[in-house]
Amino acid sequence: MTLTELPVGQNARVTSVNGNSVIVHRLMEMGVIPGAAVEMVKTAPFGDPIEVRVRGYSLAMRKNEADSIEVSA
Amino acid sequence: MNGAASSQIIIALAGNPNAGKTTLFNSLTGLRQKVANYPGVTVERKQGPWSVGERPAQIIDLPGLYSLDATSLDEQIASEVIQGKYAAEQKPDVVICVVDATNLERNLYLVTQIRELGIPVVIALTMIDVFERQKHEIDVDSLSRQLRTPIVAVNAKDGRGIDELERIVESLFDEKPSILDLPMPEEVSVGDNSRIFARYKFISNAVQESVRHNDQDSHRFSEKIDRVLTHRFFGLVILVGILLLVFQTIFSWSSVPMDLLEKGFGAAADFARDQLGPGMLTDLVADGIIAGVGGVVVFLPQILLLFFFISILEDTGYMARAAFLLDKLMSRIGLHGKAFLPLFSSFACAIPGIMATRTIENRRDRFATIMIAPFMSCSARLPVYTLMIAALFAGQSFFGFISVGAVLMLAMYALGIVVAIVAAFILKRTILSGPPPPFLMELPPYRVPNVRTVIQNMITRAWLFLKRAGTVILAISIVLWALMYFPRAEVSPAGTTAVVVDAQANTVEPLPESEQLKNSFAGRLGHLIEPVISPLGFDWKTGVALIASFAAREVLVSTLSIIYNVGKDENEESESLISAVRDAKREDGKPTWTPLTGLTLMVFFVLAMQCMSTLAVVRRETNSWRWPLFMMAYMTALAYVAALITYQGGRLLGFE
Amino acid sequence: MEMQALIAGIVITSAVFYVSVIGLRKFRSFSPKAKCGNDCGCNGGTKKLTS
Numbered sequence: 001m002t003l004t005e006l007p008v009g010q011n012a013r014v015t016s017v018n019g020n021s022v023i024v025h026r027l028m029e030m031g032v033i034p035g036a037a038v039e040m041v042k043t044a045p046f047g048d049p050i051e052v053r054v055r056g057y058s059l060a061m062r063k064n065e066a067d068s069i070e071v072s073a
Numbered sequence: 074m075n076g077a078a079s080s081q082i083i084i085a086l087a088g089n090p091n092a093g094k095t096t097l098f099n100s101l102t103g104l105r106q107k108v109a110n111y112p113g114v115t116v117e118r119k120q121g122p123w124s125v126g127e128r129p130a131q132i133i134d135l136p137g138l139y140s141l142d143a144t145s146l147d148e149q150i151a152s153e154v155i156q157g158k159y160a161a162e163q164k165p166d167v168v169i170c171v172v173d174a175t176n177l178e179r180n181l182y183l184v185t186q187i188r189e190l191g192i193p194v195v196i197a198l199t200m201i202d203v204f205e206r207q208k209h210e211i212d213v214d215s216l217s218r219q220l221r222t223p224i225v226a227v228n229a230k231d232g233r234g235i236d237e238l239e240r241i242v243e244s245l246f247d248e249k250p251s252i253l254d255l256p257m258p259e260e261v262s263v264g265d266n267s268r269i270f271a272r273y274k275f276i277s278n279a280v281q282e283s284v285r286h287n288d289q290d291s292h293r294f295s296e297k298i299d300r301v302l303t304h305r306f307f308g309l310v311i312l313v314g315i316l317l318l319v320f321q322t323i324f325s326w327s328s329v330p331m332d333l334l335e336k337g338f339g340a341a342a343d344f345a346r347d348q349l350g351p352g353m354l355t356d357l358v359a360d361g362i363i364a365g366v367g368g369v370v371v372f373l374p375q376i377l378l379l380f381f382f383i384s385i386l387e388d389t390g391y392m393a394r395a396a397f398l399l400d401k402l403m404s405r406i407g408l409h410g411k412a413f414l415p416l417f418s419s420f421a422c423a424i425p426g427i428m429a430t431r432t433i434e435n436r437r438d439r440f441a442t443i444m445i446a447p448f449m450s451c452s453a454r455l456p457v458y459t460l461m462i463a464a465l466f467a468g469q470s471f472f473g474f475i476s477v478g479a480v481l482m483l484a485m486y487a488l489g490i491v492v493a494i495v496a497a498f499i500l501k502r503t504i505l506s507g508p509p510p511p512f513l514m515e516l517p518p519y520r521v522p523n524v525r526t527v528i529q530n531m532i533t534r535a536w537l538f539l540k541r542a543g544t545v546i547l548a549i550s551i552v553l554w555a556l557m558y559f560p561r562a563e564v565s566p567a568g569t570t571a572v573v574v575d576a577q578a579n580t581v582e583p584l585p586e587s588e589q590l591k592n593s594f595a596g597r598l599g600h601l602i603e604p605v606i607s608p609l610g611f612d613w614k615t616g617v618a619l620i621a622s623f624a625a626r627e628v629l630v631s632t633l634s635i636i637y638n639v640g641k642d643e644n645e646e647s648e649s650l651i652s653a654v655r656d657a658k659r660e661d662g663k664p665t666w667t668p669l670t671g672l673t674l675m676v677f678f679v680l681a682m683q684c685m686s687t688l689a690v691v692r693r694e695t696n697s698w699r700w701p702l703f704m705m706a707y708m709t710a711l712a713y714v715a716a717l718i719t720y721q722g723g724r725l726l727g728f729e
Numbered sequence: 730m731e732m733q734a735l736i737a738g739i740v741i742t743s744a745v746f747y748v749s750v751i752g753l754r755k756f757r758s759f760s761p762k763a764k765c766g767n768d769c770g771c772n773g774g775t776k777k778l779t780s
Contacts, residue, residue, distance in 0.1 A: 017266075022144060022434075023511040028269045029140040030513065031179045036273075041296065045305045046401035049410065049512055055178045058295070058516035060397050062404065065511055352733030357740060545751060551744035685755050 003052065003069040006040040012071035013037055019068050031055040032069060082130035083163050084123065084242060087155055087187070088171030089180050090137030091517040093199035093229065095119075096526075097171055098134040100229035126243045133165065136431075139179070141186045146431040146439075155187060167193045167245045169238070174204040174211065174226075175518070177284065178276050181220070185272045188222060188253035193245040196224040197238060210285040219279035221253060295518040299394065308398050315391075316486070319382045321479035324459075327374035334374075335649045338367030357554055360638040365550025368634030368650050369542050369627050372456040373535060379452055380534040381527065383421055388522035392417060393514065400512055406494050407501030409433055410512050412442040416493070419449035420486070421534075423687045427694055437507040441500045443694060444704060447687050448493035450486050450679060452538075453626040457678045458485055460630055461671040464654040481675075489679045492711065541625075550631050553621055556595040557639045562588075590640040609677070609713075610670040610720040612659050614640070623683045669723040676719045681712035 006012050014036045017024050031054050032038070041051040041058065049062045086101075088094045102121025119134035135151040143149035150159065157164025168187055172180040187194050196217075204211065217224040223241045227234035255271040302308055342359040349355040386392055392414060396403075400410030411433055419426030426446045433439040450458070462478040469477040501507070562584055590596050598620065599613030606616045618632035630650070637653040648656070657665040682688070688701040695701070 023513065025142065025266065025269075026140070026144055026511075026513060028266050029142065029182060030515075031182070031273065033266075033270060033273055042299070042303065043305070044303065044397055044401060045309055048401045048404070049397060051299075051303075051397065051516060055176075057176045057179060058518075060393075060400075060410075060512070060514045060516050062400070062512045065513060349733070354733035354737040354740075357737045544747075548744040548747040548751070551741055552748050555741045555744075689755065 001071060003038065003040070003066040003071050004050070004063045006038075006071055008040050008042055010073065011037060011039045012073050014069060015072050016070045017068060018070065023065055024068060027061075027065065027069070030059060032059075038069075038071060081163075082125065082128055082246070083165045084125075084130050084132045085155055085165035085168045086132055086134045086171065087151060087168050087183065088137060089139055089173065089176075089183060090515065092137070092171045092173040092176075092180060094137060094171040095134060096229040096523075097169075097197060097199065097227060098132065100232065100235065102132055123239075125239055125246075128243075130166075132169075133162070138183065140183060141190075145434045155192065156190060165192075167195065167242050169197050169242065170194050171197050171199055172224075174198050174201045175207070177280055178273070181276045181280070182272055184220070184222060185253060185255070185275060188220075189255065191252035193248065194222055195238065195241045195245060196220070196222055197234070198224055198226045199229070201226045202228060212283045216279060216283035219282050220276075221251065295390075298519050299516075302391070303394050303398055308394075312395060312398060315386075317475075317479060317483055319379075320482045320486075321476060322382075323375055323378045324462075324476060324478050324482070327378055330374040331371050334367075334371040335651070338363055338371065339649060341367070353558075356558065356639075357551065360641075361551055361554025361558075361635055362547065364634040364638045364650075365553065365631040366542050366547050368630045369456060369546050370539070371650075372459060372627075372630070373538060375455050375459055376452050376538050377531050377535055379455060380421065380531050383417075384527040384530045385522050388520065388526060390517045390519045393516050396514065397516060402494075404512070406498045407438075408441060408497050409435075409438050410514060412438065415442055415446060416449055419446040419451060422451050422453070423447045423449065423684065424690050427687070427690050430694070435507065437501070437505040440695060440700065441497050441505045443691060444500055444700070445493035445497045447682060447684065447704070447708065448489040448496065448680065450489050451626075451684075453684070454485075454678050456627045456630045457622075458482055458675055460633075460650065460654065461666075461675050464651045465666060465668050465671040481672075485675050485679050488676065492680060492715075496707075545625065546628065546631055549621070549624055549628055550635060553595065553628075553632055554635050554639065556598075557590055557593045557617075557636060559593060562592050585642045587640045587642055590636070595636075608721070609716045610673055610724075612665050614657070615665070615670075615674070619677075622678075624685070626678065626683050629678075663729075667729045669720065669728040672723070673716045673720040677712045677716040679712075680708060680715055682708035 003012075003014075014032060014034050016034055017028055017032060036054055039053040041053055043050045044060075047063075049060050050066055051058055051060050052066075053059075086094055086098055098119065098121065101123050121132050121134070123130050123132045133154065135154055136147040138148040138151040140148070141152045141155065143152045153159035154162050155165065155168055170184045170187060172184065184194060184196060198213065201211070213224050213226055223245075225234045225238045225241060227238060255268075255275050302311060304311075342363045345358045345363065346355055349358065386395075395417070396410045396413035399413060403410050403412060412430070414432070415426045415429040417426075418429055423446050426449065427443050430439045430442045430446070433442060458481075462481055466477045466481060471477065471480065584592070591600075595617045596613070599617040602616045602620065603613045606619065611619065614633075614636050617636060618629045621632040622629035633654065634650045637650070637657060654666050655664075659665050682705045688705060691701040691704055692698060
């Protein structure tokens with residue numbers, strides 16, 4: 001499933017980050033690479049963006065970006 | 074680059090946003106500047122002197138960056154400076170890389186990148202006190218060995234590690250820099266991103282060897298606060314509540330010092346009159362200088378409080394949360410959540426706000442943000458709002474405890490925001506259309522604001538405000554006074570009855586001051602534009618003030634202060650500006666200022682482009698004349714139309 | 730009285746001069762090469778934000 005579908009409060013591991021755009025490159029540089037543990041912390045008031053914890057810090061991203069991240073529990 | 078500069082030792086201070094770079098910079102160089110808990114607040118190059126051993130050096134505080142592969146203009150500058158590719162900058166001899174101990178892995182990513190280029194690096198490890206308080210343990214020597222990079226734990230507050238940092242930097246001058254060569258993994262086909270894998274693998278191994286985390290999560294404190302502050306529903310309610318509270322406090326706390334200042338300037342004017350005796354200079358000092366400068370300076374308490382709250386909101390890390398809460402709305406109008414910071418700084422002043430747009434990656438988004446930034450009510454508008462509210466809406470409240478003033482103030486700020494949203498919506502769908510930008514933003518942990526930073530920021534702002542009052546506003550006040558004082562008519566122009574010739578004494582009595590003012594250069598100009606502004610409910614005196622306010626917004630207050638003083642006839646007592654506004658009469662004897670005309674004036678000020686400095690910055694940041702001219706035209710047209718609708722609409726509803 | 734007018738004249742003249750200098754500087758600051766003006770924390774000499 002994608003990171004967007006991960007329920008709030010759940011932990012998972014990144015399996016792949018798809019696409020080759022600038023944003024994917026940046027996501028990976030921020031530590032979101034296959035094998036990294038992520039936790040879905042919460043979603044913002046209108047359901048977007050989302051906050052995830054990765055490598056011990058909080059990262060906010062839009063669902064648009066989270067859709068390109070595949071995770072497995 | 075010039076020859077003299079190249080002989081100097083240059084040390085670059087690099088690191089992720091929020092790593093504590095600016096605090097370290099301040100403690101190394103003694104120069105004070107703003108430290109905030111928001112990604113990308115360090116937008117400009119900062120330089121300061123430092124001595125390494127005996128040798129004088131210059132430290133450059135670079136904008137925060139996550140990676141050398143920049144995605145924003147801001148990061149690009151930092152990246153180019155580090156790599157020695159930035160044309161206007163000498164290649165740094167040593168890079169001090171600031172690393173936040175509580176966020177090691179991601180912070181070290183940048184370090185590995187720089188080390189791969191063979192640039193001499195020393196790591197300054199910050200936030201180690203926080204890290205240890207969370208019961209984690211770190212073996213700095215081991216980490217240093219693993220990373221093959223010297224590490225110094227520093228604490229900017231008590232100066233720990235600063236001497237050692239200096240020693241290591243010095244030792245790096247003479248050493249041949251080593252290049253960090255990372256083994257490339259073959260496991261997965263990751264294409265271009267294999268380097269990222271290699272770096273993180275290297276970092277993870279090093280961190281695993283040297284750091285022992287306690288299993289309890291340390292970030293829970295921030296998360297607990299966030300559960301309330303970024304709650305799906307209450308988060309937005311709290312955001313509005315915080316802003317309302319800020320404005321209410323600005324009003325209630327500032328009323329006493331403001332009263333004192335007003336009384337002080339009143340006494341100063343009386344004193345000047347007594348000492349100097351009647352004459353032209355006395356009038357200039359009392360009606361021009363003291364009224365003009367004093368009229369603006371009395372708003373110092375408000376300015377101080379505004380910056381106090383802005384500092385606190387930024388330093389705690391709340392601003393990033395506000396961006397998080399509002400991103401969906403921002404994306405609806407086609408803007409980036411990151412546009413929130415520049416827009417919010419524009420509440421202080423549009424100039425730093427516009428410069429802060431450099432953190433926005435996409436050019437179209439950046440320009441759209443620049444074009445709407447001046448709609449945010451800057452601190453120069455504050456005196457105008459406060460004057461109108463204090464004079465016309467004082468003492469009124471809703472439900473007995475929410476003051477009408479605070480609500481009106483919030484409404485003015487809100488009006489600016491709403492118009493900005495609509496403008497951005499239209500701009501992003503017409504001349505600046507493009508796909509929705511990606512959004513990726515760190516939410517830094519909440520931190521207790523540094524008292525010294527907050528106070529320092531307030532002092533800086535107060536000083537800038539007073540300096541401006543003492544130079545530009547002073548000079549403009551004198552010129553305005555002269556324009557209102559001259560020409561002096563001894564006899565009235567034919568046709569008026571104002572002059573009384575006392576035949577017996579055979580002297581010509583001078584015209585009453587109110588007639589003199591009408592006849593002055595400024596008075597004639599005011600009458601000239603009266604047809605344009607009378608549909609807005611303004612009289613010619615307000616017209617004079619409006620024209621003058623295009624030099625700087627707060628000059629409106631000075632001008633009104635001067636014009637009501639100059640136009641005062643002998644028998645009238647001098648009074649504070651607020652009561653002068655209340656008592657001002659039109660030619661037909663009706664009051665000049667009613668709640669409706671006051672509101673109309675405020676609406677005009679929310680929207681009008683009356684700041685030459687902002688236009689100059691827009692010209693430079695967009696590198697074209699088109700954008701500032703367009704900005705000037707559309708904002709001022711909008712202001713006129715909105716003020717017209719307010720006034721005429723208000724009259725239709727039966728207000729005066 | 731004469732003295733007062735004289736001093737006032739000097740003060741006004743210097744204020745007019747100062748305002749025109751500022752105006753000129755402001756006009757120049759529109760150039761992309763120029764340093765920034767003296768407003769809102771933008772320091773004239775260094776083009777750096779002091780806030």
